Amino acid sequence: MNAFNLITGATGGLGGEFATLLAEKGEPLILTGRSEEKLLALKERLLTVRDGLVIETIACDLCDSADRMALLQKVKNLCATYSLPLYRLVNVAGADIQKALMKYTEEKICFQCRVNFESAVSLSRGAIELGAKEILNVSSVSGIYPMPYFAIYSATKGALTSFSLSLREEMRGAGVRVTAILPGAIPTREDVKEQIKGQGLWGKIAAKSPRFVAEKALKAVAKNKGKTVIGFANKCMNISTKLIPLPLMLKFIAWRWGRISKDAF
Numbered sequence: 001m002n003a004f005n006l007i008t009g010a011t012g013g014l015g016g017e018f019a020t021l022l023a024e025k026g027e028p029l030i031l032t033g034r035s036e037e038k039l040l041a042l043k044e045r046l047l048t049v050r051d052g053l054v055i056e057t058i059a060c061d062l063c064d065s066a067d068r069m070a071l072l073q074k075v076k077n078l079c080a081t082y083s084l085p086l087y088r089l090v091n092v093a094g095a096d097i098q099k100a101l102m103k104y105t106e107e108k109i110c111f112q113c114r115v116n117f118e119s120a121v122s123l124s125r126g127a128i129e130l131g132a133k134e135i136l137n138v139s140s141v142s143g144i145y146p147m148p149y150f151a152i153y154s155a156t157k158g159a160l161t162s163f164s165l166s167l168r169e170e171m172r173g174a175g176v177r178v179t180a181i182l183p184g185a186i187p188t189r190e191d192v193k194e195q196i197k198g199q200g201l202w203g204k205i206a207a208k209s210p211r212f213v214a215e216k217a218l219k220a221v222a223k224n225k226g227k228t229v230i231g232f233a234n235k236c237m238n239i240s241t242k243l244i245p246l247p248l249m250l251k252f253i254a255w256r257w258g259r260i261s262k263d264a265f
């Protein structure tokens with residue numbers, strides 16, 4: 001399709017895979033992340049996937065409202081320069097801090113909430129205003145349940161799924177598709193790979209490659225699905241855990257996740 005895809009978190013493991021898949025299809029890209037250097041390296045790599053493809057990069061701190069507005073203005077300008085519409089927004093950027101709330105600083109609370117939720121809400125509105133027809137929000141199975149010791153991540157991902165479903169309804173009849181995808185573990189960064197290893201057999205069964213997740217996500221939005229849990233094992237887990245009483249689930253999650261402590265910025 002000859003229209004722009006705006007991908008946030010493009011410099012990360014999953015965002016990079018979305019960018020690669022869409023580059024293979026020859027779709028024009030606007031890639032964003034915080035690091036200009038990583039964005040330029042990604043662009044260079046993608047041009048080897050598809051020579052001559054229109055790829056633009058815009059560095060942006062999505063936690064900063066003014067920076068987000070500047071990003072949307074630049075996207076608007078690029079659409080005018082290339083005479084291409086904005087078709088798809090893929091909200092991938094996110095951070096997965098894992099620790100007890102009392103170990104957070106105010107700064108980290110804001111960072112986690114803004115990058116995981118506020119930025120996706122803000123860019124969804126901005127992208128639809130610019131004419132986007134597809135909004136793909138990367139949520140997580142971790143948002144299905146409250147998760148002690150992963151509380152803010154879990155709450156922001158739960159909120160993102162809820163927001164996507166509401167927005168989808170608001171956009172019904174307006175020709176805009178909104179889809180939330182709920183992946184389980186994806187071996188992107190080294191620390192995530194280590195965590196998956198630590199999960200033993202479950203990790204082997206449930207973890208899905210960035211490629212698998214990105215492909216399923218693009219199919220889900222093409223089929224106009226509201227929300228999709230990615231992977232058979234995660235779908236089974238999602239259904240079966242509904243049979244477990246919530247207080248019991250919370251105790252189990254607190255026991256399991258209370259042993260992990262991980263930061264991000």
Ligand SMILES: NC(=O)c1ccc[n+]([C@@H]2O[C@H](COP(=O)([O-])OP(=O)(O)OC[C@H]3O[C@@H](n4cnc5c(N)ncnc54)[C@H](OP(=O)(O)O)[C@@H]3O)[C@@H](O)[C@H]2O)c1
Binds near residue numbers: 115
């Ligand atoms: N990996 C998993 O197991 C897993 C499972 C379920 C859901 N998810 C979700 O999938 C998404 C991608 O995960 P990933 O593993 O690919 O993560 P990742 O490799 O750590 O990439 C995170 C991306 O977010 C960007 N980012 C972070 N803070 C930002 C900010 N303030 N402003 C702009 N960009 C910012 C980073 O940009 P820079 O690199 O330029 O800083 C990077 O491109 C996240 O939303 C995550 O919650 C991941």
